[in-house]
Amino acid sequence: MLLLALLPILFNPSFSSLFHKWTQWSEGLSHGFLLIGIFVYLVYAELPFVYQRCAKLHTASIGLGLAFFSLCWALFALIDFNLLAELSLLALLFFAIAYIYGPNTAWSQRFLLAIPIFAITLWDQLNGGLVNLSGLVVGELVRMFGIPAVIDGNSIFIPYGHIVIADGCSGLRYFIIALAMGYLISYLNGYREKQLVPVLLIAALLALVTNWIRIFILILVGFYTEMQSSLMNDHDLFGWLLFAGICLPALYFAPVRKRQAAALEANGQPTSIRILMALLLLSAGPLMYLIAPSPSSETSIAVNLPISFKPASDNSDELWSQNLAQEVPSEWNQYFTRAQAQLTITSYRRAKKGEKLVPYIGSLYPSSSWSKAPIDNSHFRLADATAELQHKTSGKKVLQIQWFQVGDFHSASSRVTKLLQVPALLAGKDTFRLITLTQPCDQRGCTTATESLSTMAAEIHAAIKE
Template identity: 25%
Template sequence: MAGEWRAHLATLGIVAFAIMALFFADVRSMVTIWWTASTFGHCLFVPLLIGWLVQQRLPGLRKLEPSVWLPGLLWLGGGALLWLLGAAAGVALFRHAALVLMLQGATVALLGRAVSRALLFPLFYGFFMVPFGEEMVPPLQLVTARLAMVMLDMVDVPAHLEGIFITTPTGYFEVAEACSGAKFVIAMAAYGVLVCNVCFKSWTRRALFLAGALGLSVLANGVRAFATILVAHLTSVDAAVGFDHVVYGWVFFAIVMVLVMAAAWPFFDRKPGDPWFDPKALKEVRRATVNPLMAGGMALALVAAAPLWLAVSSAAADPLPTELRLPQVAGWDRTDLRPAYPWKPRFDGADHLVMGRYRNADRRIVDVAIATFDRQEEGRELVGFAQGAADPDSQWVWSSPAPAPQNGLGEQITAPGPVVRHVVSFFGIGGGALTGSKAEVKLATLKTRLSGGDQRAVAILVSAEVGEGRAADKAIADFIHDSGDMQLLADRSIGIR
């Protein structure tokens, strides 16, 4: 039996190494996120926890025989397909999840059904190595701000809420991305799922524990934001900043974890020493007769097919015009009037990016930006992290949704002052219909890259400042109307007509 384990583990090691080597760029980007983004710092511990979970199951695993289970190659192939989709659409989350899926599929295929069932939870827990959850940040910012407002009302602190900004007599507070509580919710999800497996057998108790842990994390973050503003109201803003840094950095998550575990402790129903699985029941599964080396070769072929297809289908790109110009719009003239606070959208890697300011006879002013790409790839994407109206490296921050046409994306962004802007963004891929949906942009990018279609892409942003006597939404709507056909402007910007 030891010889069989060595053969299967050696083959699995070769396939796993090949996956890590072939997709090393994605492995490196994932580990870089773990190391540099505090939201995903807990991911550094997940591989160690998986090793510990496997070690806990070793006594039972020694009683099982590994085998090749070919249906596991479907799981691996699904991972390869997901990587292809993620690479074509420019979605790092898909590529990172695909790495985990491919490693899981290789394990299932090369160690067999019985061993995989014994390792079911450690295999599943591998998904927590994927940096996911950034999409929760804007909703959690809004939830945290509203929770803080409710609590401020309860203690009669006068406050005004606008998006993620709270104004009190003491000062002006922003529920920033780092204050949204997302990193605590994500870390609590990883911790809570681990506790569910280690400490509970009942699925009802597991569900109640996890729901309670996540809910308490959100509520506690609202309390932290409220307490910070209250300290500022009772003392000073400087004192509140110091309080927030101490609570947020050292105490907050530890307190929440202690409260969660203290409340759940009496309900633990898994006793120390309880077996993780029954080896005798798993031994009844039939073994496959396929050689592990042959299965390993099939796995490698599936893995290599994804990047090969992408390289072939996206080899060529249609050229952009050599120069990109802003449009001439009837009733609007270019102006050099300075904005209340400088604004420039961010489109890393864009082949062209032009900006201009327009004013009409009603003294309404808008800023227009157009960015074009001959193709999209890692680091130069139409939509994605840090791309768009609010550059995270600038003083502009997203604060709430804003009105927009049906095919546009409306956002309110804020800079120090405060200076508030409304921005309407339109995106187009390869001459397709303009959209404000980032998901539709990704799907259109995916389609063109996989089919070898026209990959040229454009973003058009129309923005105006909000303030006394400045109707931003009216100015934006008037400019879009007077521009005529926005689709024509987009197509001309990338050289289609």
């Protein structure tokens, strides 16, 4: 219990971030405090853990693992890479128990020690996929029931309005809580991996079905009330009532059996020196975080490009693509034009230790009014950088080449870009950029725009350096 009490103190940056998320009652981790409270109680119920001696070599290896994950936490916390920092904390908890009580004891408690995984930001990575899946399933339901509608990805146009299956409609909250309930049932019943997997699959399916039914009912309500129902603006309570109506009966009828305690034979008690060593190894990361230097803000983050790119102001009439504005925080936006093409360079630099090097990247284009179709990008070195955007009402088409720069590293993938924070930090770099090239397509298609933008992209890629 002392270890659990010390973790929020030693690793305060991560826990402060988690505490904030757990208090956002409308977000996906609003169950965090309750779940962690259950976890602490279950740990208390398991005490005292069985102590088993192991070879000195094994103890030393576990100690190295404990120090390694503590230092990994510091590295990820310095750039506010929440997910990897939180996963490092889970590994730290396991290695600390293994170091103090022995690896067999830690392994026997693996299901207990994994409970906090349902209270971290790991699940946020699923949000986009769940939104797309919801749009696909609900779109098929709309077609099956013959509701007059035009379906374009996550946008559903009915005669009385436009319904967008946005990020908040992913059902992520139901998904995480259903998985957590299924996992707790499995733990209390003493299930092992073979029994655990089917339970989690059933829990996930129930959560997904709940969300799909919820969205479909809202579409029906919007259609038959001509979008006038109050439910169209405030349906949070409705969603939870539907979730309870579907998932609680499944929880009630879930089989119950008495959990058998792990059959481990104790051979003594951990010494005070062993516990002290565990705490010292655990403190390696927080100490590194404390002494790490803060970022410098002396150098300019403005970009100098060849004179063939003409600077333009952000309110210039030449910038016809301003409705493609990115939802990315910036300290400096630079706008350029060249022939029909437009270039936007969004620059950002973390201001202090513990801030993200790569800021939160929202939608890179307004998906409510534009749809995106990947096209052949073999002409450009950054995979997946090129896309064709089409306005959902006017049909206007725009070609876009877009990529990220983190320090001296480049990528067109937002996920890879987040990982590039680590080598950039180790290289002492603190600047992030989003480079966006756009050009309208002509009546024959986007072939001309592709050739033009690929040439410009190569020039820009060579010219931009931190």
